[in-house]
Amino acid sequence: MNDAIRTPEGEALTDLILTVFRVNNLTLTWGDRLVAPLGLTSARWQILGAIALADRLQPVAWLARDLGANRQNVQRIVNDLAKEGLVEFQPNPHHRRAHLVVLTDKGQRTYDAAIRAYDPRANALAEGLSVQDIKTTHRVMLALRQKLEGENDAEKHG
Structure with missing residues (x-):
């Protein structure tokens, strides 16, 4: 038997967390559909965005940290993006083995196209809020x- 008693704040937070789980799943599905014509998934788009919006070039481990994601998963996706010519690896002057991840011109064009598709959809989602x-x-x-x-x-x- 569970003797723990949830506070009103804990109950409200639980409702929020359950909603966040559902919204996260729906957002990923929405994003997948949005960027599929560009050959992307939400995960690939998210990593392209982290690279595009970073204030400096970063290795995979830093991208993963900034995204709050598993480094191995980010590495796998970055490797896939590199095979498709969307990113490339450059030497890191601070660490011999942790190469920096850089958007290629193709990667930047793909990311820009994703944002062009996203902006009107984000505006539509925000209507009424x-x-x-x-x-x-x-x-x-x-x-x-x-x-x-x-x-x-x-x-x-x-």
Whole structure:
């Protein structure tokens, strides 16, 4: 028998987490459909975006960290993107074995095409939602992310 008692905050958070799971799955399916004509999946698009939007060139491990993803999964996808000519590896002056991942011209064009397809769809999804509600939800999600990252870090080091 479970003797734990969930607080009202814990109950509300549980409802939010269950909704986030569902929205995440729906978002990935939506993204897959959106970028399929470009030969991408949501996962490939996400990694292209991480590379395109980074303020400096990064190795796979840093991309994975920034995405909160498993390094091996990111490496597999980056390798696939390299085979398709969307990214390439360049020497890393700070680490001999951890090459930097760079968008090729083809990769940049593909990413730009994905964003051109995304923008009107994002605008349509946002219809009827207030900017204030979206920003509040974003702040809550960021706070939850920080707490979860703190817990995960504590488990790794403790």
